[in-house]
Structure formats: structure tokens, C-alpha cells
Amino acid sequence: MxxxxxxxxxxxxxxxxxxxxxxxxxxxxxxxxxxxxxxxxxxxxxSHAQYIDNENCRISFKSYENHQDKLEYIKDNVFYQFIPNSSAWKVIIKNNTDEVVWLNWEKAGFIVNGKASGVSLFPFTTDKVPTESIQSNHGINRTITASNLITPKGINKIYNKRNIRKGGRTSVTIVLPITIGNRPQFFHAFSFTVTKAN
The missing domain is CATH 1.10.287 (Helix Hairpins)
Known part of the structure; x- marks a missing residue:
């Protein structure tokens, strides 16, 4: 350090x-x-132990410990990292287990202020996204948004600093269906709060 x-x-x-x-x-x-x-x-x-994006919005975990400028969590030897942006979120997943990890993007969820949606991977399309495998000691790096934010005119923002009033907030939840080896699939929900940094 x-x-x-x-x-x-x-x-x-x-x-x-x-x-x-x-x-x-x-x-x-x-x-x-x-x-x-x-x-x-x-x-x-x-209060500085949260992630601050390029629009000066503060994003923090609702239920997990927040670290300085990082949104990271480890469960069952699988490492998750989130890099938020008002238009899309980068999701980094690293498989530190001895088994193959499967991520079912088709059943993944992106919930913004209680409005549930599917997930669209970058480049953003309305096509269905497949199940993805992550080999042992490997990782993936994907950029995602809520599929209901994709319109013929463009992609709407997940949150907007101008729309977050003083003391207000935006709630974001990303649900990732994960299967480790032959174990049953579980839905891992990551909930975040977005507020103005100042």
C-alpha cells in the first residue's frame, strides 16, 4: 500500500x-x-468511502461495505466489481474458484427506481443475450444497461444528476443469475444508491 x-x-x-x-x-x-x-x-x-462518477454523483452499496472509490464484493470466491456511469455500468467478474462459473444474461435484471428490465450488453441492441461461461481463474468485463432504456431514438440514461434533487436519490439494482459448477443457480442482487456528491 x-x-x-x-x-x-x-x-x-x-x-x-x-x-x-x-x-x-x-x-x-x-x-x-x-x-x-x-x-x-x-x-x-x-462518507468518502463510495464511488464518485464523472458527473459528480455518489454511488454506494446499500447492503455491502463500501470502499474508497471502489464498488467491489466477493462471494463464493467470485469477485464482482462495478464501475457506474449514467449511461451504462461496467461489470467485471473474476472466477477464483476451481470450477466453471456460468452467468445467464437472459435472466439478468436491471432495476432502476423499482422499474424492472432485462439487461443489454454493449454494443446495445434489443437482441437476447446468451449464457456466458467464465473459466477457473479467468474473468469477464462487460458493459450493460437496462434494455428498456434502449429506444429507436437512442439510449436513455440510468440516472441523471439534474434529476437527483437535493437530498434525493436514484435506486439501482443489478441481478446476476450465477451458477458455479454443478450447484443450483442463484440470483445475486447488488443494490446501489445514487446521490449527488455535493
Whole structure:
């Protein structure tokens, strides 16, 4: 790791240590609600642990841990990474298992603000997309969008910074049907929240 990464990790830990130390100094803070005020000072530091796109929108996992500038998750030795864009999302999947992983794009889902849709791969067409195999210790890199956003006039945006009002958000869920070896297929849902970065 570089020195910058160590500094970014050390700053929130030091601030948290100071806040806890101050809270337990009973001569200065005797009431419980002071802890809430002190921890709220730490929130801006923690809020940077999301992905910021080129339109200055913040995208973060709803249910999984967020890391600095990365949307990554590992389940059953399969690595998933998402690189969002207002028009399409890049999905990187790496198979770190000893078996073949199958991804059924035809049953995949792209849900934007509760409106479910199928998935279209780049270059975007209305054609059906096949099941794709990922060999052991290999990966794929695909760009996808919701198929219902493809119109004869062009491709509509998944989210738009101008349409996300102050305090508002866009909800995005990507559902990937995955089969590992001979195991039953499971539907892995990744849910995200898109907000204005500032």
C-alpha cells in the first residue's frame, strides 16, 4: 500500500479515538447526547468511502461495505466489481474458484427506481443475450444497461444528476443469475444508491 492509503486509513481512526476519549472524559461531557454530536463530526470522513462518477454523483452499496472509490464484493470466491456511469455500468467478474462459473444474461435484471428490465450488453441492441461461461481463474468485463432504456431514438440514461434533487436519490439494482459448477443457480442482487456528491 502507498503512503496515501495509510494516511487515509489513519485519519478516521485517529479522529474516532479522539472523539471516544473526549466522550469518556466525564468532566467535560456528562450527558449521553454529546456522543451523537461528536460522531456526526466523523460522518464526513466516512462518507468518502463510495464511488464518485464523472458527473459528480455518489454511488454506494446499500447492503455491502463500501470502499474508497471502489464498488467491489466477493462471494463464493467470485469477485464482482462495478464501475457506474449514467449511461451504462461496467461489470467485471473474476472466477477464483476451481470450477466453471456460468452467468445467464437472459435472466439478468436491471432495476432502476423499482422499474424492472432485462439487461443489454454493449454494443446495445434489443437482441437476447446468451449464457456466458467464465473459466477457473479467468474473468469477464462487460458493459450493460437496462434494455428498456434502449429506444429507436437512442439510449436513455440510468440516472441523471439534474434529476437527483437535493437530498434525493436514484435506486439501482443489478441481478446476476450465477451458477458455479454443478450447484443450483442463484440470483445475486447488488443494490446501489445514487446521490449527488455535493
Amino acid at each position: 502507498t503512503l496515501t492509503v495509510y494516511i487515509l486509513i489513519a485519519i478516521p481512526i485517529c479522529i474516532l479515538a479522539i472523539l471516544i476519549w473526549t466522550y469518556f472524559d466525564y468532566r467535560k461531557y456528562k450527558r449521553e447526547h454529546h456522543l451523537i454530536i461528536l460522531l456526526s463530526l466523523l460522518f464526513p470522513t466516512l
